[in-house]
Amino acid sequence: MKGFHLMTVRVSLYLIGLIGLMMSSMTVQAEDGTLAVANNFYGPIQMLVDDFAKVSGYQLSVSTGSSGQLYAQIINGAPFDLFFAADTARPEKLVNQGLGFEQFVYARGVLVLWSKEANYDVKEHMLLGDYNHFAIADPKLAPYGLAAQQALRKMGLWESMTPKIVMGKGLNPTYQFLSTGNAQLGMVAKSQVFKNGQYIGGSVWEVPVSDYEAIEQAAVTLKSGIDKAAIDAFLEYYSSERAQKIVSSFGYLQ
Helix, strand or coil: CHHHHHHHHHHHHHHHHHHHHHHHHHHHHHCCEEEEEEHHHHHHHHHHHHHHHHHHCCCEEEEEECHHHHHHHHHCCCCCCEEECCCCHHHHHHHHCCCEEEEEEEEEECEEEEECCCCCCHHHHHHHCCCCCEEEECCCCCHHHHHHHHHHHHCCCHHHHHHHEEEECCHHHHHHHHHCCCCCEEEEEHHHCEECCEECCCEEEECCHHHCCCEEEEEEEEHHHCCCHHHHHHHHHHCCHHHHHHHHCCCCEC
């Protein structure tokens, strides 16, 4: 019985130590944060989060989707700390609903017409209707999809193109239509096909910014992110020249 009692004590001490380790891990995790990021900004945010970890030691996780999808998740209680939308409307709604705080414009987006084919006159093929499918993001969910719709209407093409248009729920699915060849042409964010200051492949035409409403993208701190050290540190980091160079390298306007 004495041996059994000793074993029980050892097991109890082990469990206490294990619980202590778990609590320590939870404390470290509490200093971290979770970002909800619109599809178009997913590439830049990955680079920013990695660089931020190097200079701060904080580890941030990222969830991505269309602005509409992420907004719906937030109002339904998703535990995000900071929301990077592709518009200003949804962050403003969150502020008005008492769910968001400290809204600010973090980038201005650019819409491009793109094909995975090299040396391809994308504008000419669009004007001639020389394609089977044309991809855009759903205008109801994604601001870049709305911008594409506005541009096509201004060019007088929307009605004739509608039967050939395929819509992604966000920019990532839209890009997949194009990269797999299921759509020959489409409109996506410049940041999806532009990295380190240059286009990374395919053929592109930058849609004139006068053809669509300015894509001002706003970020907003959410309830769980208020007074969280990692989020405060990331916001300070984001305003630095170091971070802004990364953002500019993806083709965003300042």
